[in-house]
Amino acid sequence: MTITSFNPPQRVLMGPGPSDVHPRVLSATARPTIGHLDPTFVGMMDEVKELLRYAFQTKNTLTMPVSGPGSAGMETCFVNLIEAGDTVVVCQNGVFGGRMKENVERIGATAIMVMDDWGSAIDLDKVRDALKSAGNVKALAFVHAETSTGVQSDAKGLCALAQEFGALSIVDAVTSLAGTPVMVDEWGADAVYSGTQKCLSCTPGISPLTLSDKAVEVVRNRKTKCPSWFMDLSLVMGYWENASGGARSYHHTAPVNALYALHESLVMLKAEGLENSWARHTKNHLALRAGLEAMGLGLMVNEADRLPQLNAVTLPEGIDEAAVRKSLLTNYDLEIGAGLGALAGKVWRIGLMGQSSDAAHVVLCLSALDGTLSAMNAPIKSGVAVAAAQKVLFG
Amino acid sequence: MTITSFNPPQRVLMGPGPSDVHPRVLSATARPTIGHLDPTFVGMMDEVKELLRYAFQTKNTLTMPVSGPGSAGMETCFVNLIEAGDTVVVCQNGVFGGRMKENVERIGATAIMVMDDWGSAIDLDKVRDALKSAGNVKALAFVHAETSTGVQSDAKGLCALAQEFGALSIVDAVTSLAGTPVMVDEWGADAVYSGTQKCLSCTPGISPLTLSDKAVEVVRNRKTKCPSWFMDLSLVMGYWENASGGARSYHHTAPVNALYALHESLVMLKAEGLENSWARHTKNHLALRAGLEAMGLGLMVNEADRLPQLNAVTLPEGIDEAAVRKSLLTNYDLEIGAGLGALAGKVWRIGLMGQSSDAAHVVLCLSALDGTLSAMNAPIKSGVAVAAAQKVLFG
Numbered sequence: 015m016t017i018t019s020f021n022p023p024q025r026v027l028m029g030p031g032p033s034d035v036h037p038r039v040l041s042a043t044a045r046p047t048i049g050h051l052d053p054t055f056v057g058m059m060d061e062v063k064e065l066l067r068y069a070f071q072t073k074n075t076l077t078m079p080v081s082g083p084g085s086a087g088m089e090t091c092f093v094n095l096i097e098a099g100d101t102v103v104v105c106q107n108g109v110f111g112g113r114m115k116e117n118v119e120r121i122g123a124t125a126i127m128v129m130d131d132w133g134s135a136i137d138l139d140k141v142r143d144a145l146k147s148a149g150n151v152k153a154l155a156f157v158h159a160e161t162s163t164g165v166q167s168d169a170k171g172l173c174a175l176a177q178e179f180g181a182l183s184i185v186d187a188v189t190s191l192a193g194t195p196v197m198v199d200e201w202g203a204d205a206v207y208s209g210t211q212k213c214l215s216c217t218p219g220i221s222p223l224t225l226s227d228k229a230v231e232v233v234r235n236r237k238t239k240c241p242s243w244f245m246d247l248s249l250v251m252g253y254w255e256n257a258s259g260g261a262r263s264y265h266h267t268a269p270v271n272a273l274y275a276l277h278e279s280l281v282m283l284k285a286e287g288l289e290n291s292w293a294r295h296t297k298n299h300l301a302l303r304a305g306l307e308a309m310g311l312g313l314m315v316n317e318a319d320r321l322p323q324l325n326a327v328t329l330p331e332g333i334d335e336a337a338v339r340k341s342l343l344t345n346y347d348l349e350i351g352a353g354l355g356a357l358a359g360k361v362w363r364i365g366l367m368g369q370s371s372d373a374a375h376v377v378l379c380l381s382a383l384d385g386t387l388s389a390m391n392a393p394i395k396s397g398v399a400v401a402a403a404q405k406v407l408f409g
Numbered sequence: 410m411t412i413t414s415f416n417p418p419q420r421v422l423m424g425p426g427p428s429d430v431h432p433r434v435l436s437a438t439a440r441p442t443i444g445h446l447d448p449t450f451v452g453m454m455d456e457v458k459e460l461l462r463y464a465f466q467t468k469n470t471l472t473m474p475v476s477g478p479g480s481a482g483m484e485t486c487f488v489n490l491i492e493a494g495d496t497v498v499v500c501q502n503g504v505f506g507g508r509m510k511e512n513v514e515r516i517g518a519t520a521i522m523v524m525d526d527w528g529s530a531i532d533l534d535k536v537r538d539a540l541k542s543a544g545n546v547k548a549l550a551f552v553h554a555e556t557s558t559g560v561q562s563d564a565k566g567l568c569a570l571a572q573e574f575g576a577l578s579i580v581d582a583v584t585s586l587a588g589t590p591v592m593v594d595e596w597g598a599d600a601v602y603s604g605t606q607k608c609l610s611c612t613p614g615i616s617p618l619t620l621s622d623k624a625v626e627v628v629r630n631r632k633t634k635c636p637s638w639f640m641d642l643s644l645v646m647g648y649w650e651n652a653s654g655g656a657r658s659y660h661h662t663a664p665v666n667a668l669y670a671l672h673e674s675l676v677m678l679k680a681e682g683l684e685n686s687w688a689r690h691t692k693n694h695l696a697l698r699a700g701l702e703a704m705g706l707g708l709m710v711n712e713a714d715r716l717p718q719l720n721a722v723t724l725p726e727g728i729d730e731a732a733v734r735k736s737l738l739t740n741y742d743l744e745i746g747a748g749l750g751a752l753a754g755k756v757w758r759i760g761l762m763g764q765s766s767d768a769a770h771v772v773l774c775l776s777a778l779d780g781t782l783s784a785m786n787a788p789i790k791s792g793v794a795v796a797a798a799q800k801v802l803f804g
Contacts, residue, residue, distance in 0.1 A: 017456045017679065019433075020672045022443045031662060035442040038414075043666060044439035047430040047612055048417045049744050061412045081614060082477040082639065085661040089639045116638045211662055217442055219476060219614065219664025241636055243511045244477065244484045264749065266480040267426060267606055269614025271438060272667060277415045284412065349444050354659065 025343075026370070028379055029351030030161050030324055031189070032211035032218045033367035035275075039216055042278035043271045050268040058277055059254065059268075065280035069191060069214070069288070070206060070224045072198035076247070078254040079276055080207070080221040081269050084188040087207030087221025089117055090245040091184050092155075094233045095205060098122030100152040103144045103181070105136045107167070108160035109355045110186055118155070121241060126151075132356045133326065135319040136167040138175060145179040153182040153204075159190035161212075162354040164326040164363065165319050166194060173201040182229060188212060191222065192283055193295045193323035193367060204229040210272075213295065213323055215368025216279035220272050279368075295322045298371045301406040302364065305380040305399035309387075314361050323371065326353075326361040330392040335359060338386055346382040373407045420738075421765070423774055424746030425556050425719060426584070427606035427613045428762035430670075434611055437673035438666045445663040453672055454649065454663075460675035464586060464609070464683070465601060465619045467593035471642070473649040474671055475602070475616040476664050479583040482602030482616025484512055485640040486579050487550075489628045490600060493517030495547040498539045498576070500531045502562070503555035504750045505581055513550070516636060521546075527751045528721065530714040531562040533570060540574040548577040548599075554585035556607075557749040559721040559758065560714050561589060568596040577624055583607060586617065587678055588690045588718035588762060599624040605667075608690065608718055610763025611674035615667050674763075690717045693766045696801040697759065700775040700794035704782075709756055718766065721748075721756040725787040730754060733781055741777040768802045 027034045048055050066077045080087045092114070096102055100123040104114045107130035118125040128144045130137055136156055145151055154176040158169045169185060176183035182204040187196045193213030198206050204226045211218035225233070225247070233240075233247050240246035244266065252263035283291060299322030303313060306327060314326040329335050335352070339362070342348040351363035364379060380399040388396045422429045443450050461472045475482045487509070491497060495518040499509045502525035513520040523539045525531055531551055540546055549571040553564045564580060571578040577599040582591045588608035593601050599621045606613035620628070620642070628635075628642050635641040639661065647658035678686060694717030698708060701722060709721040724730050730747070734757070737743040746758035759774060775794040783791045 017460060017676055019437065019676055020440075020453045020456070020669060022440050022447075022453075022669070023449055024441045025443045025447065027442065027444060029444055032442050032444060032665060035666075040439040040441070040666075042414065044435040045415075045417050046419045046435070047422065047427050047606075048420045049422060049424055049427060050613065052420065052738075052744065054418055058415045058417075061415070065412060082481060083661045083664065085639045086477060086481075089637065093637075113638065120634055120636050120638055209662070211442075217664070217666040218445065218662045219667055239515055241515050242484065242488075243508065243515055244480045266478045267604065267613045269478065269612070269667070270427060271430075271435075271612040271670075272614055272664070274415060274417070275666075281412055281414055343447075349447065 023347055026348045028365050028370055028375060029349045030363045030365050033215050033365060033370040035215055035217055036369050039275050039278045043217055043275035045274050047270050050270055056262060062277050065284060066222050068284055070196060070198045072224050074224045074226055076230050077224040080223050082221060083219055084209035084221045087223050090223060091205040091207055092117040093240050093242045093245050094247045095182055095229060096121050096123045096152060097238050101148055102153045102155055103151050105156035107134055107136055108132055109162035110157045114155045133163050133314050135165055138171050141175055151179060151181040153184050155184040157186040159321050161189045164321045164324040165315050166321045170201045173203045177202055189324055192291050194292060198224055210276055213367045214279045217275045220276055295371050298366045298376050301376045301403040302366060304406045305403035308398045308402035310394045323367045325364045327364055328361060330394055333392050341386045342382055348382050376403050418742055421743045423760050423765050423770060424744045425758045425760050428610050428760060428765040430610055430612055431764050434670050434673045438612055438670035440669050442665050445665055451657060457672050460679060461617050463679055465591060465593045467619050469619045469621055471625050472619040475618050477616060478614055479604035479616045482618050485618060486600040486602055487512040488635050488637045488640050489642045490577055490624060491516050491518045491547060492633055496543055497548045497550055498546050500551035502529055502531055503527055504557035505552045505555060509550045528558050528709050530560055533566050536570055546574060546576040548579050550579040552581040554716050556584045559710050559716045559719040561716045565596045568598045572597055584719055587686050589687060593619055605671055608762045609674045612670045615671055690766050693761045693771050696771045696798040697761060699801045700798035703793045703797035704789045718762045720759040722759055723756060725789055728787050736781045737777055743777050771798050
């Protein structure tokens with residue numbers, strides 16, 4: 015059988031990422047490939063760094079995109095800042111805290127776990143106790159916005175605790191960046207990584223990263239070499255960090271076209287303004303919530319800890335949740351997410367991230383859910399969701 | 410200063426990679442993003458695996474693209490197959506063998522180096538001696554096509570030596586794949602990785618990889634966990650290796666749009682046919698060589714070991730080589746490569762890879778070099794290169 019060109023369907027992406035990518039970003043990624051040492055490309059790299067500093071709200075010199083997905087960004091933080099024998103306090107209240115634990119242990123360091131329920135925010139008192147009783151903790155690692163549950167934790171408070179105990183802070187902001195405030199300098203965070211495919215609405219595969227000067231000093235003063243050559247920031251910095259016009263040393267071939275896309279998505283973010291982007295994510299979340307509640311569906315996470323960009327929705331009784339998702343995909347080209355890990359089969363995850371956070375997405379999702387659930391005789395109230403959302407959206 | 414959309418110049422890429430990317434591939438990468446667990450995407454993943462098996466000339470089940478550049482592909486081989494305490498014989502005759510040494514040592518394994526001159530092929534007798542005297546070698550690692558020098562080594566002979574001594578073979582085929590024969594099954598190679606941005610003429614950022622069943626068994630029977638979570642094939646396989654229709658487990662978000670590009674470039678390779686692609690690379694190399702020699706310029710590597718797709722050209726006396734490259738870029742939008750490592754300032758590297766390997770590229774490069782060097786009063790013979798190339802190309 016001859017394999018021919020792949021033409022994907024046009025989906026509406028309302029899962030936990032990737033989110034819908036704007037045609038401007040798709041068009042940018044298709045621009046002509048140039049060399050990774052081309053002076054024009056080097057100029058673009060400097061712009062990406064400046065735009066990422068805006069997105070992260072930081073002045074950190076070491077602010078750059080890692081040439082791999084969010085999990086490569088996570089690992090870049092751990093393998094550069096943590097050495098064998100170190101102790102790290104890791105908070106887990108979902109899937110991604112568990113991944114941090116794996117990162118710590120594979121380095122030969124010790125992870126002291128602070129566990130919270132899936133669906134709850136991280137409990138700062140428990141973190142304080144762990145930091146106090148452990149003593150000599152190298153870093154506190156936590157997930158700001160848990161993609162598996164839709165929970166937001168108190169990043170500012172957690173970074174302050176890390177500082178109080180002389181520990182570095184390592185923060186997962188994959189799902190939060192651009193959707194909800196990520197204030198790297200105000201928090202005093204030391205290492206923060208994100209992903210392109212969530213609220214930046216860029217194509218997947220790149221991980222924005224920022225390190226405080228203090229964290230960079232830790233990298234420079236390691237006793238041992240970074241266990242990863244590919245992720246070794248002391249080498250990567252030679253390519254990304256030299257001033258424009260200075261000599262860039264070759265480390266690896268940058269993902270040129272993927273960086274065109276990131277550049278364009280950041281230009282769009284800057285034009286909208288972070289505050290406007292945060293407000294948009296909040297408003298559309300409230301509209302979705304109003305529609306879901308009118309329908310009789312609930313959100314799993316308590317109100318104070320909810321991420322506006324990722325909604326964990328409890329299921330109506332007696333419904334085959336996979337059949338609903340399949341029906342939405344088949345009939346409406348609409349993707350919503352399944353539960354992950356401990357929440358598999360227990361919730362849907364509806365993303366309102368980046369370009370997927372607007373009135374049209376909210377109303378389509380509510381209508382498609384209403385129609386699909388009604389056809390399955392689910393115990394919901396039909397025909398009222400859109401009006402409820404509309405009221406939040408337009409008064 | 411407001412940063413606006415980035416519009417790269419249209420370059421002609423004749424360096425050591427990236428090579429020119431065909432509009433079909435650029436257009437593919439801009440197709441609508443869909444979810445990494447979308448059934449349509451999963452179907453495309455299976456096609457990518459099948460097409461990569463063709464490119465690598467293998468039936469290996471574990472054949473897939475790593476979500477990162479070639480150096481991530483290299484590291485994926487080492488961190489999965491080698492454990493602390495193992496011994497690896499590493500051949501070095503350029504930059505990339507040195508990188509393999511870094512990979513081995515950062516794992517806590519021992520690298521026994523077999524050194525050859527930059528510009529020479531790997532000496533099989535020295536490798537045999539090293540394997541014999543070391544005893545109990547876990548793997549033999551070598552670069553098939555050294556991008557830093559333009560040298561091709563005898564991969565078939567080296568893989569046979571590895572088998573003779575009960576060692577795995579780890580092969581860097583970044584620059585060779587699709588340009589010159591890479592015969593994974595015929596060689597009996599155990600782990601081979603490549604890059605998308607060389608003779609596949611795809612956008613940079615992804616690393617095709619194939620592992621023999623024997624190598625997969627080694628991964629499955631490790632005594633310790635893979636030091637990298639991101640590159641752990643025992644986890645990545647859960648996403649890439651389950652049969653179509655079976656359950657795919659989530660590991661990381663795949664670089665969806667980059668994989669569209671890879672798929673399209675592989676469809677184009679299959680349509681041309683590997684043998685035709687190899688023959689094209691050879692013919693254009695011979696044409697470039699004829700033109701360079703007519704001009705009075707030489708190739709550094711001896712004829713038997715030359716890579717057709719990457720030509721290390723010796724410099725005319727008294728010439729500022731960086732000024733020549735800058736002039737080619739400014740006047741002709743033409744990128745050729747500088748020397749790397751020990752060859753910095755001593756050669757140019759002219760790539761004829763993938764889409765950059767055709768008659769138009771050859772003739773443009775020769776003409777632009779002729780004009781530029783003549784204007785600098787370099788000691789070359791002007792006005793004869795194109796005719797010499799033309800004779801090879803069209804008789």
